[in-house]
Amino acid sequence: MNQQSPMLRLWELGAAQHGSLIRAILSAVAGVLCGMAPYFAAAQIILGLLSGRQEFSFYLTWCAVALAGFLLRASLYSLALSISHKATFSILKSIREKILEKLPRMPLGTILDTSSGQMKQVIVDQVESMERPLAHLLPEMTANVLGPVCILVYLFILDWRMALLSLVSIPVGMAFMMAVMANYGKQYEGSVKTTQAMNSAIVEYIGGIEVIKAFNQGKQSYARFSDSVKANASYFYHWMKSCQLPISLSKAISPTTMITILPVGWLLYAGGSLPVETFITTIVLSLGIAGPLLSAMDFVDSLAKVGTIVGSVDEILNGQEQDHGNAPVQFQGREIRLSHVSFGYHADKEVLHDVSLTIPSGTMTAFVGPSGSGKSTIAKLIAGFWDVSAGTITLGGQDLKKIPLPQLYDQVAFVSQDNYLFDESVRENIRMGRPNAADQEVEAVAKAAGCDDFIRALEQGYDTIVGGGGAHLSGGERQRIAIARAMLKDAPIVVLDEATAYIDPENEALVQRAVGQLVAGRTVLVIAHRLSTITGADQIVVVNGGRIEANGKHEKLLETCPLYREMWQAHMGVKEGEQA
Numbered sequence: 001m002n003q004q005s006p007m008l009r010l011w012e013l014g015a016a017q018h019g020s021l022i023r024a025i026l027s028a029v030a031g032v033l034c035g036m037a038p039y040f041a042a043a044q045i046i047l048g049l050l051s052g053r054q055e056f057s058f059y060l061t062w063c064a065v066a067l068a069g070f071l072l073r074a075s076l077y078s079l080a081l082s083i084s085h086k087a088t089f090s091i092l093k094s095i096r097e098k099i100l101e102k103l104p105r106m107p108l109g110t111i112l113d114t115s116s117g118q119m120k121q122v123i124v125d126q127v128e129s130m131e132r133p134l135a136h137l138l139p140e141m142t143a144n145v146l147g148p149v150c151i152l153v154y155l156f157i158l159d160w161r162m163a164l165l166s167l168v169s170i171p172v173g174m175a176f177m178m179a180v181m182a183n184y185g186k187q188y189e190g191s192v193k194t195t196q197a198m199n200s201a202i203v204e205y206i207g208g209i210e211v212i213k214a215f216n217q218g219k220q221s222y223a224r225f226s227d228s229v230k231a232n233a234s235y236f237y238h239w240m241k242s243c244q245l246p247i248s249l250s251k252a253i254s255p256t257t258m259i260t261i262l263p264v265g266w267l268l269y270a271g272g273s274l275p276v277e278t279f280i281t282t283i284v285l286s287l288g289i290a291g292p293l294l295s296a297m298d299f300v301d302s303l304a305k306v307g308t309i310v311g312s313v314d315e316i317l318n319g320q321e322q323d324h325g326n327a328p329v330q331f332q333g334r335e336i337r338l339s340h341v342s343f344g345y346h347a348d349k350e351v352l353h354d355v356s357l358t359i360p361s362g363t364m365t366a367f368v369g370p371s372g373s374g375k376s377t378i379a380k381l382i383a384g385f386w387d388v389s390a391g392t393i394t395l396g397g398q399d400l401k402k403i404p405l406p407q408l409y410d411q412v413a414f415v416s417q418d419n420y421l422f423d424e425s426v427r428e429n430i431r432m433g434r435p436n437a438a439d440q441e442v443e444a445v446a447k448a449a450g451c452d453d454f455i456r457a458l459e460q461g462y463d464t465i466v467g468g469g470g471a472h473l474s475g476g477e478r479q480r481i482a483i484a485r486a487m488l489k490d491a492p493i494v495v496l497d498e499a500t501a502y503i504d505p506e507n508e509a510l511v512q513r514a515v516g517q518l519v520a521g522r523t524v525l526v527i528a529h530r531l532s533t534i535t536g537a538d539q540i541v542v543v544n545g546g547r548i549e550a551n552g553k554h555e556k557l558l559e560t561c562p563l564y565r566e567m568w569q570a571h572m573g574v575k576e577g578e579q580a
C-alpha cells in the first residue's frame with residue numbers, strides 16, 4: 001500500500017513537470033514580495049501626512065513604489081499561474097495516459113467488474129477536477145501563506161505586542177473553518193461515491209435503452225436513474241448546509257483584527273509605550289493578514305479532494321496486472337497444451353477445475369457443453385485475456401505467462417459473439433486487425449469474408465461510419481466484418497465464439513463461408529453452439545461443470561459420451577423441428 005501523502009504522490013506523478021512547478025512557485029514568491037510594497041508605501045504616506053511632511057516628491061516616490069509593487073505582483077502572479085496551468089495540463093494528460101496504458105495490462109475481469117460510468121468518472125471527471133488544486137494551489141497557496149507570514153515577521157520586529165494583537169481574531173475564525181474541514185475528506189469521498197452511482201445509473205440507462213424499450217421498463221429504469229440524481233443532489237445540499245454557518249462565521253470573524261488592535265493599541269500609545277508610527281504601520285499592515293489566509297483555507301478542501309482522487313487513480317495504477325514476461329519468446333510450433341488448469345474469475349468461485357488438454361497445431365478443436373460449463377473461459381484463457389489461477393498453459397512450448405502480452409495477442413485472433421465495432425469507418429474497423437494494412441488488403445479480406453458487396457452498397461462505401469457498437473449494421477453484417485478483421489490479423493490461432501443469433505439460412509451460409517476462409521491452414525478453436533457445424537472437427541471437447549468430460553471425434557463421442565449423445569439428439573430434434 002502506498003502511504004505517501006497525496007501531494008507527494010501527485011508530485012511524483014508529475015515528475016516531468018517539476019522544473020515548471022518550481023518556476024511557478026518562485027514567480028509566486030517574487031510576486032508576494034513585490035505585493036508587500038503597497039502596504040509599506042501606504043504606511044509611509046500616512047506617517048508622512050501625520051508628521052506634516054510637505055515635499056511632493058516624497059509622496060510621489062511612495063506612490064510609484066506602491067504602483068510598481070502592485071504591477072509587479074500582478075505580472076509575476078499571472079506568470080506563475082500560466083506556468084503552473086501549462087504544467088498541470090501536462091500532468092493530467094500523463095495521468096490519463098498512464099491509466100489508459102495500464103488498462104490493457106490488467107486482467108479483463110477487473111475492467112469488466114468496474115462499471116463504465118465509474119471508470120469514466122475517474123479518468124475524465126476526477127482527474128479534471130484536479131486542475132484547480134494543481135494549477136492554483138502552488139502559486140496561490142504560496143502567495144496567500146507567505147504574504148501574511150512576511151507581514152507578521154515584520155510586525156514582530158516592530159512590536160511583538162502589536163503582532164500578537166493582530167493575530168487574535170485569526171485562530172478563532174480558523175477554528176470554525178477547521179471544524180468544517182476536519183470531516184471534509186470523508187464528506188468528499190461520500191460525494192464521489194454518490195456521483196459515481198449517478199454516473200453508473202446514467203451510463204446503464206443510456207446503454208440499456210434498447211432493452212428498456214423492448215421490455216417497456218421505461219418507468220422503473222427511469223426511476224433508478226432519477227433516484228440516483230436526487231440522491232446526489234440531496235447529498236450535496238445537506239453537505240453544503242452543514243458547512244454554511246461555520247464557514248460564514250469564520251469568514252466574518254477572521255478579518256476583525258481591528259477589534260483588538262485599535263483599543264489595545266490606543267491604550268499602549270496613550271501610555272507612551274507605543275510610538276505612533278508603529279501603531280499606524282500595524283493598523284495598515286494587519287489589513288493584509290486575514291484575507292489571504294482565508295483564501296489559503298479554501299485550498300484545504302482542494303487538498304482533501306486531491307487525496308481522494310489520487311487514491312482512486314492509484315487504485316487503478318496499482319491494480320493487479322497480468323503477470324507476463326517482457327522478452328519475446330521463440331515458439332516451437334503452435335501446439336497448445338493445458339496442464340491441470342484451474343481458474344476462477346473471483347477468488348471465492350472456481351469455474352474451471354483441473355483441466356488438461358492438448359490442441360495440436362493446425363487442427364480444429366470444438367468446445368461443446370451446457371451453457372455456463374466453461375467453454376468460453378477456456379478459450380479466453382488461451383487467448384491470454386486472463387491468467388490461470390493454477391496449472392499451466394503453453395503455446396509452442398512456452399508458458400503463456402512468459403510470453404509478453406503483445407506477442408501473445410499477435411498469435412490469436414478472437415472472434416466473439418459480441419462483435420464490437422468502433423464508431424469509425426468500416427475500413428478502419430477492419431484495419432484494426434493490422435493497423436499498417438493497405439486499403440487494397442482491407443478490401444481483399446472484406447471480399448474473402450463476404451462483406452465487400454454490402455459495404456459497397458452503404459452510403460459511403462468503406463468510409464461509412466458504423467456508429468457506436470456498429471449499431472447501423474445487421475448482426476450478420478457485423479459478424480462478417482469482425483471475421484474480415486480477424487482475417488487481416490493473419491494470426492496462427494483463431495478462436496471463434498460461434499454466434500447463435502444469426503441463424504437465418506442465408507446469413508448462416510454467408511457467415512460459414514467467411515469462417516471457412518478465416519480458418520484455412522490455422523489452429524482453430526470453436527466454441528460451438530450448433531453441433532452440426534463441428535462434426536468434422538479434429539477434436540471435440542465436451543466441457544461440463546468446469547471439467548472436461550470427454551474428448552474425441554464426433555462418432556467416438558456419440559458412442560462413448562452420454563452427455564454428447566444427448567446434446568446431439570437434442571440438436572437434431574431442433575433441426576428437424578426447424579425443417580418441419
Ligand SMILES: Nc1ncnc2c1ncn2[C@@H]1O[C@H](COP(=O)(O)OP(=O)(O)OP(=O)(O)O)[C@@H](O)[C@H]1O
Binds near residue numbers: 371376377
Ligand atoms: N467475467 C466474468 N466474471 C465472473 N464470472 C464469469 C465471467 N464470465 C463467465 N463467468 C462465469 O463462469 C462460468 C463459465 O462461463 P463461460 O462463459 O465460460 O461458460 P460457457 O460454457 O461459455 O457458456 P455459454 O455457452 O452460455 O456461453 C459461468 O458460471 C459464468 O457465470
